[in-house]
Amino acid sequence: MSLPELNLVRPPLAAEPGYDHGWFPYSPLPARRGPSAGQAGQTGLALSVIVDVRAAEWESHAPAVGVPGGRGLAPYPDFPRMSHREFGHRVGVFRLSAILREAGIPWAAALDVLTAEHYPRALSLLQDEAAEILAGGLSGSRAITSRMSEAEEDHYVAQTMERLEGALGARPRGWMSPEGSQSFRTPAILAANGVEYMADWANDEQPYAVTGAGDLWSLPVFWELSDLSAMFVRGVGPEAYASAVLEAVDVLAADSIGSPRMLCLHLHPWVSGEPFRARAVRDLLVELASRTDVWWAAPGVVVEHGRKGQR
Structure with missing residues (x-):
């Protein structure tokens, strides 16, 4: 039986063998030359943390992307889901930032325009304590999709960058x-x-060039080790989650002896900032901070390290 032809929009580039897109070629890690030394001469496994500080909109007409939280999507007004998400901005982000401060770990934040313009205390915290701030869209519930026209998507990205620059006083790099x-x-x-x-792409253990998009690079973020994927979506217990992260760090640290690796943890204040999870997350980060076989850096530093390795 023949399969029906798929009428998909393709990037304006010829696809490489084995891929159905042309943004970058297939690159097996063993065949790659990685960077020889990290920040301040460090080698081996680079660790980063991105704290997701994005708000979802209450309005019934907001173009939702099925943002997680509460008991799942329900008719408007969805108080369980939205109040659960709001916990992160009211309580969780302050608890999680205190944990990271105690551990002495540099961290980055993914910030949306909605938070930047309507949550001044949260914005002040990020400006004071985050080592880097990534642009996170107009809001946590406004998706980018292929249903947008090119002009609409360009407007979305441009508005995000301009308004975040206005709120932060500097244009985000990531x-x-x-x-x-x-x-x-x-x-x-x-x-x-x-x-x-x-x-956005969780497909590697090193940053890599998006060769079909000028000088753009990709920073892989481990989806299975995000607190959202593990503890909220899959229901992994806090201690089991911490154990899984430590296991991954052990494997990556050993592998990085021959080829530098990275691990970027994606944490959400409304997940890891909950009191019944916070102690396990705190103990995990303190233990990771005590290791001598890793080096910590903001995501932009890890990307720049990767660039240098391929020059």
Whole structure:
């Protein structure tokens, strides 16, 4: 039986063998030359943390992307889901930032326009304590999709960058789409708007060049080790989650002896900031901070380290 032809929009590039897109070629890690030394001469496993500080909209007409929280999507007004998410901005982000401060770990934040313009205390915290802030879209519930026209998507990205620059006083270098949403055009549109790297593709253990989008790079973020994927979606207990992260760090640290690796943890204040999870997350981060076989850096530093390794 023959399969029906799929009428998909493709990037404006010829696909490499084995891929159905042309944003970058297939690159097996063992065949790659990695960077020889990290920040201040460090080698081996680079660790980063991105704290997701994005708000979802209450309005019934908001173009939702099925943002998680509460007991799942329900008719408007969805108080269980939205109040659960709001916990992160009212309580969780302050608890999680205190944990990271105690551990002495530099961390980055993914920030949306909604939070930047309507949550001044949260914004002040990020400006004071985050080592880097990534652009996180207009809100946590406004997706980028292939149903947008090119002009609509470009407007979305441009508005996000301009309004965050106005709120922060500096233009973000990195981009993290709401709920990982992209269209087939997104890498090129990000590059055209001055974004240096994106943190949406979870397909590697090193940063890599998005060769079909100018000078754009990709920072892989481990989806299975995000607190959202593990503790909220799959129901992994806090101690089991901490154990899984430590196991991954052990394997990656050993592998990095021959080829430098990275691990970027994606944490959500409304998940890891909950009191019944916070102690396990705190103990995990303190233990990771005590290790001598890793080096910590903001995501942009890890990307720049990767760039140097391929020059």
